[in-house]
Amino acid sequence: MSSDESAARPRRRRNPRGEGARLRDELVEAASDLIAEHGSAEGVSIRAVARRAGVSAPSVYLHFDDRDALISAVLVQRFADLGDAVVEGIEAAGGDASPFSRLVAGCHAYIAYGLGNPGHYRVLFGTPVGPFSPTMSSAAAESLNLLVEGIARCEEAGAAIAGTPLDVATIVWSSLHGQVMLRVVSPSFPWPPVDAMLLPLLRGLVRMPDVTAGG
Amino acid sequence: MSSDESAARPRRRRNPRGEGARLRDELVEAASDLIAEHGSAEGVSIRAVARRAGVSAPSVYLHFDDRDALISAVLVQRFADLGDAVVEGIEAAGGDASPFSRLVAGCHAYIAYGLGNPGHYRVLFGTPVGPFSPTMSSAAAESLNLLVEGIARCEEAGAAIAGTPLDVATIVWSSLHGQVMLRVVSPSFPWPPVDAMLLPLLRGLVRMPDVTAGG
DNA sequence: GTCCGTAACTTTACGGTCGTTACTTTACGG
């Protein structure tokens, strides 16, 4: 009753020949779901993933060398998701929006991803096997570059920033991260609306020229 | 050889009568060390704590109801440490320092605690059993209040802030937290010095009147 | 000094989970 690996799911159908690799995707999805539910990679066991996928535990080894390889495969996907979400958020602001508006939109999308996928977000940036391990660095660096570019555009448009665009982007990124993590971990805190925190932050760090007064 | 709980330590001396509660402190210290080394509360087992303390695993139950009670006891202590560190940082700035300088000093001390005790810091604010659980809320709220007061003092001294002191304190706290967590998790990132991130942040959010020009 | 109650621990054990390896079975497709 308890150590029976086939207890949880209806015992999935075997893949046709040549399609065996489909199990790989199903395992990644199952692992991803478990990480999201658990909010952490520790405690997401190979056996639990296999149960979720309706498969025996050793079958995981047909597609992944070990547990770490499975977890890493999930993180690579979710990192790409985060990058895509930020890009979509910026594009949704419209190409004719001001650089500052596009910056706000990108930051907003970042926070929204984190709050909408708290379990994944925590694992993405909360473990030492994090974004700047060799396997993850490209996706993370890409997201940060979006931020650097967004700030540089504001500077080109006349904004005063305190440091290089990379320095300011690092400050902003840290702040976004802190806000997401704390909101996720401590939802009972009386948080102000996201905008009430995001706009003062960005206005303080990226000071656009005031168009309503001569400057 | 493997399931022998007494392998790791020299088998501590029994406490004298009436001093049995001393084991409690030793267990908390051992658990605290393990959490710091592991950087997480999961994976810090009762058995490992008992080994570290030179004691059998069931002895833990003489002083703690279960594993959670032991972990909580550690977190309560470390939360108090963090609060003390911030207070000391502020006081070290001197009573005649400007409100802004004292604010900077407090934030600096907060970051320094996190960077100096990465394993503990991650557990303090990185788990859902976090600062705003009933047992922890007082210590965490106290630290946040220090920040609110520091910002209010700056406002009284003429600073312009974007929102209520509590709102701004929440922004600052989130940013400090994000910076600590990211620095701890991704030490290989080319981080600017702490001051290069902290000062632009605080100057952007708490705009002191410029004493070098007429206002 | 010796005795003994009891505080301070230990030993043992149960039932469970885990990662992983070695080997075996099933069933698709040529």
Added chain:
DNA sequence: CCGTAAAGTAACGACCGTAAAGTTACGGAC
């Protein structure tokens, strides 16, 4: 009909939390 891809079964050693019962030795009473 049979080779082989796609799985499954069984098992190893390790670790876990915790309950139950046993043991050791301190310190006060006589």
